Amino acid sequence: MNEPPLPQGQVNRRHFIKRTAAAGFFTGFITSGLRAQSPNNKLNIAAIGIGGRGEPVIRRSAGDNIVALCDVDFNRGGETFKLYPKAKRFKDFRVMFDKMGDEIDAVIIATPDHIHAVATMEAIRRGKHVYTEKPLTHSIWEARQLTDAARKYGVATQMGNQGHSSEGARQTVEWIRAGVIGEVREVHCWSDRPLRGTRFDGSLYWPQGVARPRDKPPIPDTLDWDLWLGPAPYRDYHPSYVPFDWRGWWDFGTGALGDMGCHIIDHPYWALKLGYPDTVEASSSHINSETAPLASIITYQFPARGDLPPVRMHWYDGGLKPPRPAELDLDDEWLFDGVLYVGDRGKIMHKSHGGKPTLIPLSRMEDFERPAKTIPRVKGSHEQNWIDACKGGDPAGSSFDYSGPLTEVVLLGNLALRTKGPLIWDGPHMRVTNNDAANRFVRREYRKGWAL
Numbered sequence: 001m002n003e004p005p006l007p008q009g010q011v012n013r014r015h016f017i018k019r020t021a022a023a024g025f026f027t028g029f030i031t032s033g034l035r036a037q038s039p040n041n042k043l044n045i046a047a048i049g050i051g052g053r054g055e056p057v058i059r060r061s062a063g064d065n066i067v068a069l070c071d072v073d074f075n076r077g078g079e080t081f082k083l084y085p086k087a088k089r090f091k092d093f094r095v096m097f098d099k100m101g102d103e104i105d106a107v108i109i110a111t112p113d114h115i116h117a118v119a120t121m122e123a124i125r126r127g128k129h130v131y132t133e134k135p136l137t138h139s140i141w142e143a144r145q146l147t148d149a150a151r152k153y154g155v156a157t158q159m160g161n162q163g164h165s166s167e168g169a170r171q172t173v174e175w176i177r178a179g180v181i182g183e184v185r186e187v188h189c190w191s192d193r194p195l196r197g198t199r200f201d202g203s204l205y206w207p208q209g210v211a212r213p214r215d216k217p218p219i220p221d222t223l224d225w226d227l228w229l230g231p232a233p234y235r236d237y238h239p240s241y242v243p244f245d246w247r248g249w250w251d252f253g254t255g256a257l258g259d260m261g262c263h264i265i266d267h268p269y270w271a272l273k274l275g276y277p278d279t280v281e282a283s284s285s286h287i288n289s290e291t292a293p294l295a296s297i298i299t300y301q302f303p304a305r306g307d308l309p310p311v312r313m314h315w316y317d318g319g320l321k322p323p324r325p326a327e328l329d330l331d332d333e334w335l336f337d338g339v340l341y342v343g344d345r346g347k348i349m350h351k352s353h354g355g356k357p358t359l360i361p362l363s364r365m366e367d368f369e370r371p372a373k374t375i376p377r378v379k380g381s382h383e384q385n386w387i388d389a390c391k392g393g394d395p396a397g398s399s400f401d402y403s404g405p406l407t408e409v410v411l412l413g414n415l416a417l418r419t420k421g422p423l424i425w426d427g428p429h430m431r432v433t434n435n436d437a438a439n440r441f442v443r444r445e446y447r448k449g450w451a452l
Contacts, residue, residue: 147404163353181343255292276427
């Protein structure tokens, strides 16, 4: 299959790397382990958003060359700057791309959600491989555009839902598809977010269900507030948004569902080949126009897919959970986040990120003969899975071909949260057919000076 031409100036280095990797594959002279040690086959990686989630993703990619670091607040990225002193520093990713051009092969994007699409598209159009943290985008329309663009430009992609590369994820998919619990028609997915872990003392990771602050504290000297806002509507700076509490604000984040749905819904979406739902409906605690609610329940109804029966999937957050399965004893662990699959011949549960898949009742695990391993295992980290794809290997497991449609399904739940009643969804055309008011959340308007 022929790749479309890349922008001028972007061809030589990237195609050299792909040819080198391909030559190693076909001749057998260069194994994956040797490639990683070859100075001629290391990627030049730039990172956009280097505090928070960015730091560990960069660290797990540092077997290659970290050549550029971009953050709107240099104070936020202080430790990362120290780790890679030779990397060039930028505040505006557009300036970084313009100045460095063909010096960059691949890009890590770990900004707040509202910047994901514009930064990722800029990289794709310049022929760069891209790793973008979850959720892939802030809106459904953006997810579709990135999926299409990645195919058009032939770049290697990965969304940062690390559990997709786990052993537990593969075991779950294999067990489900081998019919260990029979036909699955009901799935429950839940997260404690925005609560803090297992404490359940009412403290929050970030604010939700709150109104916009009215005071106007000064902008920190190190922060470029206008760049941080990017395509989002202008508002005054406040520490309620930066550096971490942006997740609950609709203009910047996607709430608990957007934060954790790409980790937790990932596994049933994969195992059951769910595709687009027919309908979605939500109920929640108090809703306002500024932030996601403190707690919600969202129900997706998926149609039959070939020989697979229809599936009803429930999402819970804010400490809400499905009823405890009767098969669990009172002293058995009932997870604070995870997935429960209800089959006609049993149940499976696992933690977030695909952790510790288990048949219930737990006694079924004692003599359980596990199905054959049919899904290739990831060698190394989720990030390495992407780097291998950049060097001519198989597409990464959560490439945009997979994670783009998954993100669309996750974010559809936020449409239901922000409007009334059940929504009938036309997935191929990205449109709610029974409530036109909901369609305004499919695609957002960008602030002047920003475009996808």
